[in-house]
Amino acid sequence: MSTMESLIGLVNRIQRACTALGDYGGGDSTFSSLWEALPSVAVVGGQSSGKSSVLESIVGRDFLPRGSGIVTRRPLVLQLHKTEDGAQDYAEFLHLPKRRFSDFALVRKEIQDETDRVTGRSKQISPVPIHLSIYSPNVVNLTLIDLPGLTKVAVEGQPETIVEDIENMVRSYVEKPNSIILAISPANQDIATSDAIKLAREVDPSGERTFGVLTKLDLMDKGTNALDVLEGRSYRLQQPWVGIVNRSQADINKNVDMIVARRKEREYFATSPDYGHLGSKMGSEYLAKLLSKHLESVIRARIPSITSLINKSIDELESEMDHLGRPIAVDAGAQLYTILELCRAFDRIFKEHLDGGRPGGDRIYGVFDNQLPAALRKLPFDRHLSVHNVKKVVSEADGYQPHLIAPEQGYRRLIEGSLNYFRGPAEASVDAVHFVLKELVRKSIGETQELRRFPTLQAEIAAAAGEALERFREDSKKTVVRLVDMESSYLTVEFFRRLPQEVEKGGNPATPAMDRYTEGHFRRIASNVSSYIGMVSETLKNTIPKAVVYCQVREAKQSLLNHFYTQIGQKEGKHLGLMLDEDPALMERRQQCAKRLELYKAARDEIDSVSWAR
Numbered sequence: 001m002s003t004m005e006s007l008i009g010l011v012n013r014i015q016r017a018c019t020a021l022g023d024y025g026g027g028d029s030t031f032s033s034l035w036e037a038l039p040s041v042a043v044v045g046g047q048s049s050g051k052s053s054v055l056e057s058i059v060g061r062d063f064l065p066r067g068s069g070i071v072t073r074r075p076l077v078l079q080l081h082k083t084e085d086g087a088q089d090y091a092e093f094l095h096l097p098k099r100r101f102s103d104f105a106l107v108r109k110e111i112q113d114e115t116d117r118v119t120g121r122s123k124q125i126s127p128v129p130i131h132l133s134i135y136s137p138n139v140v141n142l143t144l145i146d147l148p149g150l151t152k153v154a155v156e157g158q159p160e161t162i163v164e165d166i167e168n169m170v171r172s173y174v175e176k177p178n179s180i181i182l183a184i185s186p187a188n189q190d191i192a193t194s195d196a197i198k199l200a201r202e203v204d205p206s207g208e209r210t211f212g213v214l215t216k217l218d219l220m221d222k223g224t225n226a227l228d229v230l231e232g233r234s235y236r237l238q239q240p241w242v243g244i245v246n247r248s249q250a251d252i253n254k255n256v257d258m259i260v261a262r263r264k265e266r267e268y269f270a271t272s273p274d275y276g277h278l279g280s281k282m283g284s285e286y287l288a289k290l291l292s293k294h295l296e297s298v299i300r301a302r303i304p305s306i307t308s309l310i311n312k313s314i315d316e317l318e319s320e321m322d323h324l325g326r327p328i329a330v331d332a333g334a335q336l337y338t339i340l341e342l343c344r345a346f347d348r349i350f351k352e353h354l355d356g357g358r359p360g361g362d363r364i365y366g367v368f369d370n371q372l373p374a375a376l377r378k379l380p381f382d383r384h385l386s387v388h389n390v391k392k393v394v395s396e397a398d399g400y401q402p403h404l405i406a407p408e409q410g411y412r413r414l415i416e417g418s419l420n421y422f423r424g425p426a427e428a429s430v431d432a433v434h435f436v437l438k439e440l441v442r443k444s445i446g447e448t449q450e451l452r453r454f455p456t457l458q459a460e461i462a463a464a465a466g467e468a469l470e471r472f473r474e475d476s477k478k479t480v481v482r483l484v485d486m487e488s489s490y491l492t493v494e495f496f497r498r499l500p501q502e503v504e505k506g507g508n509p510a511t512p513a514m515d516r517y518t519e520g521h522f523r524r525i526a527s528n529v530s531s532y533i534g535m536v537s538e539t540l541k542n543t544i545p546k547a548v549v550y551c552q553v554r555e556a557k558q559s560l561l562n563h564f565y566t567q568i569g570q571k572e573g574k575h576l577g578l579m580l581d582e583d584p585a586l587m588e589r590r591q592q593c594a595k596r597l598e599l600y601k602a603a604r605d606e607i608d609s610v611s612w613a614r
């Protein structure tokens, strides 16, 4: 394989890979476009400038759709491959990889059909290229992109915007610095009015990447010639102008063979009094060779920067893929494993919050150290044990017969009434810790990097953890209320045994019975009950946190997701898959990245293979 063949072939292969993977420039700007980095020859010309004729002459075959209006409505990437002399010509489309066309009338039909397939019959245009490869001994290795002809007016059935749409699409091809512009203008029209030259001048003012082609030399008025243009005096380009004589409409109607037409063109220049001195540098065959050589040298010069673009893009894509995470397995076993791994990752972070590796766990101690004691202090014992209330409760308990020594029943009622107040702070502590735990679950889910991709699983974990915490809260409430109830069900006997002695110590043994009903007596009762309640309060301040930690914190640490684990263990693959339902935007992005990565790697392999061949 010669170098020239392999370099143009290389770009052909990369271009095909680009189209297969949806990279044809423009479009999605979140990726760098490899397509745009590849040198290519874009063919531009106004309507009836002879664009199709030039391409067919370069190919040596009739194969382009003809008709009125705008026939070329999608870019046609025409890849020419030279084959051994004597071999049969054939064509292949990228979109029909298994079919070889040796009848070029069918190639024409397929271009039309494939255009309509994407644009519909609405005569719209589309930037998605059609790739056509032609294998023939009569071509040089070359790739040309045929673009819709520049027009001034839309014809019937074509949308109003088409004139502008075409110009924008053509411009998007020719404005990239890697594009070689083949600007086709007819010789029987003033070059200053050529649509192709106008556009070329705009995007390539210095004329370094524009090849001027002048068609219809044979149609010029007698006695005039195009030497001013062909010799670069009318419009200067860095590359030489090439004059062409294509088949006339009459030749086309007579079905004059392309190879015959090429011979006639050669003869035209060889015998022309005006262009004889330029003869060897005119004609479609010369143009094809010139372009092939030029394209090859441009590709050669661009290879290092293409390689570095590819390597850079591969690096970027790989790191983005790492960040996005691996795609999820499809079998249920692997999915279950993934879910468990993700749950464990979450659980680890949740525990770190409780154990102090991450902040938040200290708020639980805050509940025990501040909220609970403050709530206990605020209980309205003053009111409950006011002389007035004590007197009322004791009298009611005594009934018709006032107590003789100490108001046993009165004491009990006063104490039970007081102890009831402890339920409030006990339950409030349970709730406060519940909310701290819930918040830590929420935080931990957010902090579990691995879970980011899976909004559904995040929600499932949050729900499962929420349910578990709710269960722990119920259990914890029952336990703390029980602690309070235990205090009222059996009073500390020791405390009361000490009471009469204290009474005697402080009071006068000779006090008459009547004194028992004085204020001092009730105040003493109040103060006795109050100190008993104080003792119980101290006990509960210590035991409530123990119960809360035992029922809620310890359980959350040990078995927050246990119930969830048993549930998912019984789920079928379909459900597991649903849980691992990723954020669709992310999935889409991963897919795109993977496709691009595949493209760049394929391109890198192609380039490597050519470097070895050289």
Ligand SMILES: Nc1nc2c(ncn2[C@@H]2O[C@H](COP(=O)(O)OP(=O)(O)OP(=O)(O)O)[C@@H](O)[C@H]2O)c(=O)[nH]1
Pocket (backbone or CB within 6 Å): 045, 046, 047, 048, 049, 050, 051, 052, 053, 054, 067, 071, 072, 149, 215, 216, 217, 218, 219, 244, 245, 246, 247, 248, 249, 250, 252
């Ligand atoms: N005599 C002569 N006729 C030519 C030459 N080039 C093109 N023609 C004729 O000009 C007409 C238009 O040529 P095409 O090749 O179809 O031009 P085009 O730019 O592809 O036209 P559209 O696709 O309709 O925009 C045809 O009838 C050709 O036969 C030429 O060099 N000499």
